[in-house]
Amino acid sequence: MVDIATRVHNHNWKIDPIVRSLLDTDFYKLLMCQSVFRNSPDTNVVFSLINRTSPVRLADLIDEGELREQLDHVRSLSLRRGESTWLRGNTFYGKRQMFRPDFMEWFEALRLPPYHLEKRDGQYELTFEGKWPEVMLWEIPALAVIMELRSRAVLRDMHKFELQVLYARAMTRLWEKVEQLQAVPDLKIADFGTRRRHSYLWQDWCVQAMQEGLGGAFTGTSNCLIAMKRDIEAIGTNAHELPMVYAALAGDDAELAQAPYQVLADWHDEHDGNLRIMLPDTYGTEGFLERAPDWLASWTGIRIDSGDPAEGAETAIRWWRGKGEDPRQKLVIFSDGLDVDTILALQERFRGRVKVSFGWGTNLTNDFRGLVPGDALAPFSLVCKAISADGRPTVKLSDNPNKAMGPADQIARYKRVFSVGEQVARDVLV
Amino acid sequence: MVDIATRVHNHNWKIDPIVRSLLDTDFYKLLMCQSVFRNSPDTNVVFSLINRTSPVRLADLIDEGELREQLDHVRSLSLRRGESTWLRGNTFYGKRQMFRPDFMEWFEALRLPPYHLEKRDGQYELTFEGKWPEVMLWEIPALAVIMELRSRAVLRDMHKFELQVLYARAMTRLWEKVEQLQAVPDLKIADFGTRRRHSYLWQDWCVQAMQEGLGGAFTGTSNCLIAMKRDIEAIGTNAHELPMVYAALAGDDAELAQAPYQVLADWHDEHDGNLRIMLPDTYGTEGFLERAPDWLASWTGIRIDSGDPAEGAETAIRWWRGKGEDPRQKLVIFSDGLDVDTILALQERFRGRVKVSFGWGTNLTNDFRGLVPGDALAPFSLVCKAISADGRPTVKLSDNPNKAMGPADQIARYKRVFSVGEQVARDVLV
Numbered sequence: 001m002v003d004i005a006t007r008v009h010n011h012n013w014k015i016d017p018i019v020r021s022l023l024d025t026d027f028y029k030l031l032m033c034q035s036v037f038r039n040s041p042d043t044n045v046v047f048s049l050i051n052r053t054s055p056v057r058l059a060d061l062i063d064e065g066e067l068r069e070q071l072d073h074v075r076s077l078s079l080r081r082g083e084s085t086w087l088r089g090n091t092f093y094g095k096r097q098m099f100r101p102d103f104m105e106w107f108e109a110l111r112l113p114p115y116h117l118e119k120r121d122g123q124y125e126l127t128f129e130g131k132w133p134e135v136m137l138w139e140i141p142a143l144a145v146i147m148e149l150r151s152r153a154v155l156r157d158m159h160k161f162e163l164q165v166l167y168a169r170a171m172t173r174l175w176e177k178v179e180q181l182q183a184v185p186d187l188k189i190a191d192f193g194t195r196r197r198h199s200y201l202w203q204d205w206c207v208q209a210m211q212e213g214l215g216g217a218f219t220g221t222s223n224c225l226i227a228m229k230r231d232i233e234a235i236g237t238n239a240h241e242l243p244m245v246y247a248a249l250a251g252d253d254a255e256l257a258q259a260p261y262q263v264l265a266d267w268h269d270e271h272d273g274n275l276r277i278m279l280p281d282t283y284g285t286e287g288f289l290e291r292a293p294d295w296l297a298s299w300t301g302i303r304i305d306s307g308d309p310a311e312g313a314e315t316a317i318r319w320w321r322g323k324g325e326d327p328r329q330k331l332v333i334f335s336d337g338l339d340v341d342t343i344l345a346l347q348e349r350f351r352g353r354v355k356v357s358f359g360w361g362t363n364l365t366n367d368f369r370g371l372v373p374g375d376a377l378a379p380f381s382l383v384c385k386a387i388s389a390d391g392r393p394t395v396k397l398s399d400n401p402n403k404a405m406g407p408a409d410q411i412a413r414y415k416r417v418f419s420v421g422e423q424v425a426r427d428v429l430v
Numbered sequence: 431m432v433d434i435a436t437r438v439h440n441h442n443w444k445i446d447p448i449v450r451s452l453l454d455t456d457f458y459k460l461l462m463c464q465s466v467f468r469n470s471p472d473t474n475v476v477f478s479l480i481n482r483t484s485p486v487r488l489a490d491l492i493d494e495g496e497l498r499e500q501l502d503h504v505r506s507l508s509l510r511r512g513e514s515t516w517l518r519g520n521t522f523y524g525k526r527q528m529f530r531p532d533f534m535e536w537f538e539a540l541r542l543p544p545y546h547l548e549k550r551d552g553q554y555e556l557t558f559e560g561k562w563p564e565v566m567l568w569e570i571p572a573l574a575v576i577m578e579l580r581s582r583a584v585l586r587d588m589h590k591f592e593l594q595v596l597y598a599r600a601m602t603r604l605w606e607k608v609e610q611l612q613a614v615p616d617l618k619i620a621d622f623g624t625r626r627r628h629s630y631l632w633q634d635w636c637v638q639a640m641q642e643g644l645g646g647a648f649t650g651t652s653n654c655l656i657a658m659k660r661d662i663e664a665i666g667t668n669a670h671e672l673p674m675v676y677a678a679l680a681g682d683d684a685e686l687a688q689a690p691y692q693v694l695a696d697w698h699d700e701h702d703g704n705l706r707i708m709l710p711d712t713y714g715t716e717g718f719l720e721r722a723p724d725w726l727a728s729w730t731g732i733r734i735d736s737g738d739p740a741e742g743a744e745t746a747i748r749w750w751r752g753k754g755e756d757p758r759q760k761l762v763i764f765s766d767g768l769d770v771d772t773i774l775a776l777q778e779r780f781r782g783r784v785k786v787s788f789g790w791g792t793n794l795t796n797d798f799r800g801l802v803p804g805d806a807l808a809p810f811s812l813v814c815k816a817i818s819a820d821g822r823p824t825v826k827l828s829d830n831p832n833k834a835m836g837p838a839d840q841i842a843r844y845k846r847v848f849s850v851g852e853q854v855a856r857d858v859l860v
Contacts, residue, residue: 165605
């Protein structure tokens with residue numbers, strides 16, 4: 001039977017929206033947003049899209065009009081009542097009322113601020129400027145829109161069966177990964193794939209596949225909307241934007257050196273337990289740990305997001321030991337460029353030595369490598385970052401110089417202040 | 431939006447029917463039925479299910495109650511108005527009004543006759559007895575019901591994602607076959623897979639995949655319902671049951687020897703062009719052609735359905751040449767146990783020497799080999815045949831002794847009458 005209402009509804013869609021909810025974002029953005037809303041509500045920031053894979057000429061692939069329609073649609077969204085209820089009433093990380101009433105009231109009234117879009121050299125320059133708590137919420141929807149418009153552009157010329165077979169192949173591939181992971185003892189793994197997903201529907205399928213295939217080993221998803229819809233845990237803690245903006249706002253070198261710890265001190269005030277996860281690589285993991293205050297050693301764990309992941313974890317283990325902590329009580333979350341082989345190797349190496357957990361992103365939700373001619377659906381490295389705060393440029397060094405960003409003179413200054421020496425460059429594939 | 435009507439309809443289904451239309455059958459059954467309706471309307475026949483793959487213990491796999499429900503449902507079907515209109519108004523093989531008004535009136539009033547079902551030694555004994563034109567229409571629905579109930583029995587314990595991945599793998603496999611066939615010049619291929627299909631929905635998908643992937647090289651489907659729904663050609667001519675029943679009714683050995691030609695004489699009266707396709711192997715191709723009347727050489731072509739297919743085609747080519755016919759004007763239809771490799775080899779060998787066409791069955795619509803544990807979805811060799819006519823047993827010799835059937839003394843008699851000597855046994859896989 002034809003569902004006439006649905007058909008008519010379909011006919012009348014002006015666009016087929018990619019982002020349909022303000023909850024279609026990563027959980028840690030909301031946690032950080034609340035923190036920023038409390039600590040730096042009036043800081044002015046600029047976020048910008050950065051395509052690290054320049055051969056993917058986005059402006060040639062994606063129609064500007066469609067892109068504007070999708071971004072305008074995101075601006076039309078506001079938190080729905082049921083979504084607000086979920087945020088207010090749900091238990092996150094074992095805690096009720098994770099989101100405070102003043103934050104929720106602000107969030108309920110929020111619409112995302114304007115964007116600025118221009119084409120240059122086959123790429124889109126897409127920037128967002130305004131108050132930090134508002135602008136920061138553009139990051140994930142902007143990435144999701146661009147990623148999915150690129151997928152749609154490639155899929156547009158495919159026939160019905162080519163499409164079905166494409167997805168059949170991608171499903172087969174993901175399920176084979178799930179089957180490999182089923183054999184891993186004590187695995188804990190979450191979906192971190194929102195920002196680089198092939199599409200919303202595909203991420204949702206991947207999450208269900210992980211849920212079905214891995215049971216309790218699948219700990220949740222970073223995507224709030226999917227977590228709500230599928231009744232699973234929303235996962236995430238904090239990201240580089242906090243130390244990057246704090247650092248940019250520092251008055252002098254001494255303040256700059258302290259900025260990353262100030263971020264965590266503020267976080268310490270707000271959160272405990274499994275939310276006390278440090279992200280040490282913004283200005284070099286080694287130096288960050290060397291100069292870290294003692295109270296940080298009591299934190300629950302660490303997230304390794306650049307550089308050689310095994311080396312990063314070994315560094316953390318040595319640091320905890322040096323502080324008299326038992327690494328077996330500590331959590332190490334790997335979240336950089338994972339795929340099944342690296343997950344298996346890291347789990348094998350660190351199982352029993354620390355608590356291991358994985359935040360699996362691009363190769364979970366966007367592994368379409370080799371599935372269409374010209375590899376036109378291969379994932380690529382797209383980010384959306386804070387590039388300035390109150391008019392001052394931000395800097396990221398990372399443990400991989402290929403992930404560094406900021407003006408050259410500022411990078412040099414930061415390297416000096418944070419005593420960062422030689423770094424090993426690693427390809428940034430995703 | 432929920433389509434409440436569909437949901438309520440789903441709730442209220444007593445069963446999920448496998449065969450939902452009397453047109454869900456092979457086109458040649460209808461052509462033969464019309465012929466039988468004219469020439470032998472009162473012949474009494476018994477059709478019986480025969481599982482040539484005895485290790486597949488159907489009675490252990492399929493619940494008897496479910497089987498009865500499905501068969502009862504088939505008995506509740508009658509030709510719907512739109513179906514009748516399609517049969518009356520459509521052009522088949524370039525001919526309008528293929529089905530005569532008296533036959534259509536009879537068919538419109540038809541309900542299938544009762545069945546007899548018993549369990550024995552892990553198998554079902556399923557027989558149908560009555561007037562030939564009615565009983566013969568049980569063959570395809572009976573096979574489709576058993577095949578699909580077996581699939582459902584295996585699929586029942588699978589989880590949602592296992593199921594999705596199973597079909598993803600089967601789709602991927604079929605599409606890879608289609609891609610191989612795309613490269614074959616002058617290919618002509620049709621779906622003959624109704625009787626051994628994995629399921630109705632799967633056959634329908636396979637037909638669409640062939641349509642999409644092969645375009646004009648895909649000449650149609652034997653399934654009338656799918657031909658009607660997808661607006662493509664219904665394909666098929668005649669089968670072994672005609673010579674088998676004619677032979678069983680023969681009064682003496684001389685009449686027996688003439689029976690296969692009497693079938694074709696009757697067919698000659700009714701049909702021309704691409705419907706004049708002989709099926710020579712019922713009692714041995716070699717002898718059939720040797721003793722064939724001259725007028726048969728003018729027929730359009732031949733269908734090779736047992737024995738070594740290349741040898742069968744070579745025999746036909748020699749025979750045509752001997753009769754002064756140009757084999758390049760003749761059509762050879764291969765329809766026995768095909769898969770992509772055999773299709774490629776036969777096309778390569780006979781292209782340009784004769785007109786080649788393929789009727790692709792089991793490995794098109796039921797290639798689930800190796801996709802579940804214990805290979806429990808592998809196709810197997812199930813047939814439903816006329817085993818007696820007016821109380822006399824039928825006999826089939828075929829070009830492969832492993833496909834022979836009938837009582838031993840009658841087989842011996844037929845071999846003598848049709849001068850069938852040594853035959854090469856070939857495995858019957860599907």
